[in-house]
Amino acid sequence: MDFEELNKILIVNSENRIVVNIVYAPVEGGYIGAFSGDSGGIFDYRVFYIDEDEVANIDDDCDALDVPDPEVTAETFSELEGERFKFEDEDDDGALSKEGQAFIDDVEEDDGLKTKYSSSASEDIIYSLQDEWSINFFLDD
DSSP: OOOSOOEEEEEEETTOBEEEEEEEEEETTEEEEEEEEESSSSEEEEEEEEETTOOEEEESOGGGSOOOOTTOOHHHHHHHHHHHHTTBOTTSTTBBOHHHHHHHTTOOOBTTEEEEEOTTOOTHHHHHHTTTOOOSOOOOO
16 A cells, blocks of 8 residues: 555653554544554554544454455555564564664653654554553553
């Protein structure tokens, strides 16, 4: 699938370990994406669909998501996971790759975290996902 808009959110701790790594794109009927992050000592990977009402469906199997856009396939989710993985070290779960480090390098640490959103990414995605995910990170309302 040709993504017209690919959004990225990366949050790392003071040791430059990944807390949250999200890649998502708009599709007919909402957003699809992939995320990874710290889930209490386990590095968790999932895919998601957020509908127009901002209701999130999260699973480790993209076929379990009820995405109404007929152009969205398992290959689409595989592409998103590939984009997400670009920020992750292939040999060390939770560590940044060189590309991930370059993405976040210009960010100042605040309360022990560095957070960067690509130009069109929104924290609304985190608000939609955080009540359903197992990641140890939450934004306050």
